Amino acid sequence: MRNDDKTDERKWWKHAVIYQIYPRSFADSNGDGIGDLQGIIEKLDYLETLGIDAIWLSPVCKSPQDDNGYDISDYRDIDPMFGTLADMEGLIREAEKHHIRIIMDLVLNHSSDEHYWFQEAKKSRENSYHDYYVWRDGVEGAYPNDMRAAFGGSAWEWVPEVQQYYFHQFSTKQPDLNWENPKLRQEIYDMINWWIEKGVGGFRLDVIDQIAKEPDQKITNNGPRLHEYLRELSKETFQKADLVTVGEAWGATTELAKLYSNPDNSELSMVFQFEHICLDQIEGKEKWDLAPLPFMKLKEVFRRWQMELYGKGWNSLFWNNHDLPRIVSRWGNDGQYRVESAKMLAILLHGLQGTPYIYQGEELGMTNVQYEIEDYRDIETLNLYQERLEKGYSKEEIMRSIYAKSRDNARTPMQWNDGENAGFTKGTPWLKINPNYKEIHAEGQIGDENSIFSCYQKLIWLRKEYPVFVDGDFRMLLENDENVFAYTRTNTDSRLLVICNFYDTTVSYSLEEDVSDMELLVSNYQDADQTGVLRPYEARMYWKQKDRE
Ligand code: TEU
Ligand code: CA
Numbered sequence: 001m002r003n004d005d006k007t008d009e010r011k012w013w014k015h016a017v018i019y020q021i022y023p024r025s026f027a028d029s030n031g032d033g034i035g036d037l038q039g040i041i042e043k044l045d046y047l048e049t050l051g052i053d054a055i056w057l058s059p060v061c062k063s064p065q066d067d068n069g070y071d072i073s074d075y076r077d078i079d080p081m082f083g084t085l086a087d088m089e090g091l092i093r094e095a096e097k098h099h100i101r102i103i104m105d106l107v108l109n110h111s112s113d114e115h116y117w118f119q120e121a122k123k124s125r126e127n128s129y130h131d132y133y134v135w136r137d138g139v140e141g142a143y144p145n146d147m148r149a150a151f152g153g154s155a156w157e158w159v160p161e162v163q164q165y166y167f168h169q170f171s172t173k174q175p176d177l178n179w180e181n182p183k184l185r186q187e188i189y190d191m192i193n194w195w196i197e198k199g200v201g202g203f204r205l206d207v208i209d210q211i212a213k214e215p216d217q218k219i220t221n222n223g224p225r226l227h228e229y230l231r232e233l234s235k236e237t238f239q240k241a242d243l244v245t246v247g248e249a250w251g252a253t254t255e256l257a258k259l260y261s262n263p264d265n266s267e268l269s270m271v272f273q274f275e276h277i278c279l280d281q282i283e284g285k286e287k288w289d290l291a292p293l294p295f296m297k298l299k300e301v302f303r304r305w306q307m308e309l310y311g312k313g314w315n316s317l318f319w320n321n322h323d324l325p326r327i328v329s330r331w332g333n334d335g336q337y338r339v340e341s342a343k344m345l346a347i348l349l350h351g352l353q354g355t356p357y358i359y360q361g362e363e364l365g366m367t368n369v370q371y372e373i374e375d376y377r378d379i380e381t382l383n384l385y386q387e388r389l390e391k392g393y394s395k396e397e398i399m400r401s402i403y404a405k406s407r408d409n410a411r412t413p414m415q416w417n418d419g420e421n422a423g424f425t426k427g428t429p430w431l432k433i434n435p436n437y438k439e440i441h442a443e444g445q446i447g448d449e450n451s452i453f454s455c456y457q458k459l460i461w462l463r464k465e466y467p468v469f470v471d472g473d474f475r476m477l478l479e480n481d482e483n484v485f486a487y488t489r490t491n492t493d494s495r496l497l498v499i500c501n502f503y504d505t506t507v508s509y510s511l512e513e514d515v516s517d518m519e520l521l522v523s524n525y526q527d528a529d530q531t532g533v534l535r536p537y538e539a540r541m542y543w544k545q546k547d548r549e
Contacts, residue, residue: 009471013202013244013269013355014314016053017460018103020359022322023060023082024068025413028425035413035424037083037091044098049446050363050453051460054101054244056204058322060088064114066173067151067379068411069105070206071112075191092199101201103244108188109207110174117187118175122159122166132184134167134176134215147218152383155215167215169207171379179211179229189236196237202244205268209249209256221251227259230267239265244355246316247271254308261313270314270355276301277324280331288384288401293331295502299476299485306353306474306487315354319345320362325409329368333504337537338365343455343524344500344539348485350459351498351541353474360414363456364445368409369434373399377431381406417443450526458522466521466543468494483507484534490546496521497542501534508533518542 008014027039037060047055059069062077069079078088092102111118120129136144140158144165147155149172156165157172167176178184192203208230212223230247238245245268247260252273261270279297282289309315319327328334332341342365350356373385381402388398403409408431415437416423422437434440445451463469472489483503489496497518501507510532520528523540 008263009467011269012053012242014470015464016244016355017051017350017463018054018056018244018355018357019047019050019052020056020058020321020357022058022360022411024430025411025424026360027414027416028427028429031425031427032081033425033427033430034081036081037078037087041087041091041094044094044100046442046446047100048098049457050358051457051464052100052358054103054201055095056103056246056357057105059105059107059206064112064173066112066171070107071110071114071171071174072107073112073114074116075111076194089198096199101244102199103202103204103246104195104200105206106192106203107206108177109210110168110170110176113173113175121175122161125162125164130162131181132178134178134213135162135164136167136215137163138165145215145218147215147220151380152387167213169210169213169220176213177211179225185229185232189233192233192237193240196241196243200243202246202269203238205245205247207250208247208268208271209251221249222256227267230260234265234267238268243269245269246355250274254305257305257309257315258313261309263311263313270316272316272318272321273305275305287405288388288398290401290404295482299479302352302485303474303476303479303487306476310353310473315352316357317349317352317354318357318359319349320359320410321357322359322410323407324359325405326366326368327362328365329409330404331502333537334365334367337504338367339450339452340524340535340537341504342452344502344537346452346455346459347498347522347524347539347541348500348502350463351469351487351489351496353470353472353489356459356463358456359410361410363453364415364440364442365452366412366415366440367434367436368403369412369432370399370403371408371432373402375432376402376406376408378407378411381408415441417441455522455524462521462541466494466496467491468496468543472496477511477513478509481509484509486511488513492546494546495544498539499534499542500539501537504536506533506535515542518544 024035026035027043028035029038060082061072062074062079063069063072078085095102117129117132120127121133138144143154143156149155151171158165168174209221212226213220214223247268249271252271260267280293281287282291327345328342332345412434413424413429418438422433445453468489468491472491475488477486478484486499521541521543528540
């Protein structure tokens, strides 16, 4: 394996596959209808069988749950809904026995309005916590400016006691923290170090590119002091241990990603960037304003991120998370070709350079849902529905957007078996189970070599066996082909070749590359010996020892 100082391939997280758990929807151990930490502990065998190296756990800290835990009221305690601090310590310990690290979700851009800091901050302008948040003078009824919050409405909220507005980029119950205040920053570092002491394997940093906001200039992400803050944060905390850190950065470009994920370790291990994710919406509008996926653009985006970060940074690879619709419904086919397309998307992504993330249920090919509006629970979805009704959109039109993009698509409970409530809970699930759980569930896939689960298992194993997954360079093939996504990954002694048909028709293609002397590592059709033709969603991954030049 190549190992110059610029690209340190020894880092564990460059070989790792990370699995995201949305705790409230994963496994409920006590029948209250909500997933919890004991539930996760019970499923560690399942995760070890899948082969993943780490769990990114969406927030489990104390929270009024206005935004499902992304509104934290105590960073050093666990929400009783999920268990206790002892359960969390138990999870870290038990996971370790399964060779799995726990990555916590740090929500540092904002806290809950029920956090002690905010309770104090809103008492008076003289309170020592007042400056932990972002306040502006104003007159009641006249906002400091016209900035809007991500979940609808103004980004400003009036507090009569202090005769000021506080700034919130998300809900009114998520006041933004003031990173300009060094005391606040120090509190955050102490809290992170406290978790590091407990043995966590890393952190995912929620909307990290929004911490350096400058509301007077209407700047939300990529504020002028952002990278200064990140370098300080990293130095005071992460650099003291062998951690993986991944920042959520909707505003990242490849140039910025090279700063964030600089191999010198001065900021983070990598960022989640969303350029590919935002392609199927009308440009300049919101995600709800649907547009077909421009496939050529998708290829261009992947090519650019692969090429530009090579040796200079590190990519995260993902199709899904708790905010995004299910990929098989989105860019695959959740009908006739559900199995084939889910595997194709997996093969396409897992051959790339970076750290792959699997979102719970993705390894089973779980799909989107279409519920009545009453059955949705997500604050963003519910606010959008009201807001667009008021703006005069038709119900049908709004529901079409919700079916395609609602965050609840990803949040329906995990489908473990075909029994009551899909084996998720013995009580009433907090969000309805996807009605297709009788056909799509873990129990039916484990041990079946043709299942989507087995395909993911294979891909995870391959990444550990073949160094080229980690260090190979990327070359896009068939750049102008409107159906096929094909590429090679090459290192000093071997080559990987991935060919995927992104659509539901049979297509032919011609490659210079001769695959006759290559080993077929994984594919999604049982008889994958045809060359030059790809059946619907057909995907193949080949490997060979390189000819010596
Ligand atoms: O999401 C960041 C964010 O910008 C989201 O509002 C995103 O635009 C939206 O979900 C896409 O539909 C993070 C978390 O992942 C999300 O769950 C939280 O709600 C949000 O931050 C606030 O903490
Ligand atoms: Ca529970």
